[in-house]
Amino acid sequence: MEGLYNAFVRPWMGVGQGGRQMRPLRDRGEAGQRLAEQLAAYTGRQDLIVLGLPRGGVPVAYEIAQALHAPLDVCVVRKLGVPGQPELAMGAIALGGVRVLNEEVVASLAIPESLIATVVAKEMQEAERRERLYRSDRPPLDLAGKTVILVDDGVATGATMRAAIVALRTQKPAKVIVAVGVAPPETCATLAQEADEVVCLLQPEGFWSVGLWFADFAPTSDEEVRILLAHADAAAQFVQ
Numbered sequence: 001m002e003g004l005y006n007a008f009v010r011p012w013m014g015v016g017q018g019g020r021q022m023r024p025l026r027d028r029g030e031a032g033q034r035l036a037e038q039l040a041a042y043t044g045r046q047d048l049i050v051l052g053l054p055r056g057g058v059p060v061a062y063e064i065a066q067a068l069h070a071p072l073d074v075c076v077v078r079k080l081g082v083p084g085q086p087e088l089a090m091g092a093i094a095l096g097g098v099r100v101l102n103e104e105v106v107a108s109l110a111i112p113e114s115l116i117a118t119v120v121a122k123e124m125q126e127a128e129r130r131e132r133l134y135r136s137d138r139p140p141l142d143l144a145g146k147t148v149i150l151v152d153d154g155v156a157t158g159a160t161m162r163a164a165i166v167a168l169r170t171q172k173p174a175k176v177i178v179a180v181g182v183a184p185p186e187t188c189a190t191l192a193q194e195a196d197e198v199v200c201l202l203q204p205e206g207f208w209s210v211g212l213w214f215a216d217f218a219p220t221s222d223e224e225v226r227i228l229l230a231h232a233d234a235a236a237q238f239v240q
Contacts, residue, residue, distance in 0.1 A: 150165065
């Protein structure tokens with residue numbers, strides 16, 4: 001039974017749109033490398049910036065930034081989990097007062113505004129903590145007029161990515177590209193209405209969760225994020 005269970009939760013091969021078979025990604029590093037191949041046309045552009053969504057999106061974004069010779073930074077967003085069901089997203093927030101709600105989830109569970117506000121306040125505190133931790137004394141990159149690649153390991157409902165896009169739009173980038181390892185087809189379609197371009201490696205019909213589509217989906221730590229950002233900064237200074 002254990003073998004059958006493992007085969008179910010970590011699919012060896014899945015089916016995407018049009019019946020195309022697909023294998024899970026090895027890890028976040030492979031996701032970043034393969035996304036970089038699909039984004040190769042942007043290599044070396046002076047207006048290019050890569051932003052990773054912490055924590056899991058940063059290792060993916062690091063590979064893309066290195067391959068495309070672009071600066072790397074973070075875009076801190078937080079999922080708003082349903083109380084008692086934290087894995088179920090009722091929305092997401094980003095710094096600057098950005099709030100995106102999954103209205104279907106909120107309505108179906110009759111979640112009151114007072115409860116949403118409590119969760120928002122808690123997650124905003126965590127977003128501010130992470131911003132201080134990851135950035136230290138590094139100022140945010142100026143995104144005005146830039147081509148920004150917004151990266152995560154994967155998205156399910158797309159709430160956190162949508163919040164990130166809304167937050168980025170306030171900084172007037174010329175173009176926003178979403179790059180993710182895996183997402184349901186319907187989520188990609190929704191994101192395509194808000195971003196200028198969406199690049200997704202796997203779009204399985206039977207999605208279940210992001211982690212099921214990675215052979216290695218070990219959690220990314222805050223320290224790993226800090227190290228990758230430091231390595232990216234050092235590489236950028238060396239090139240200069």
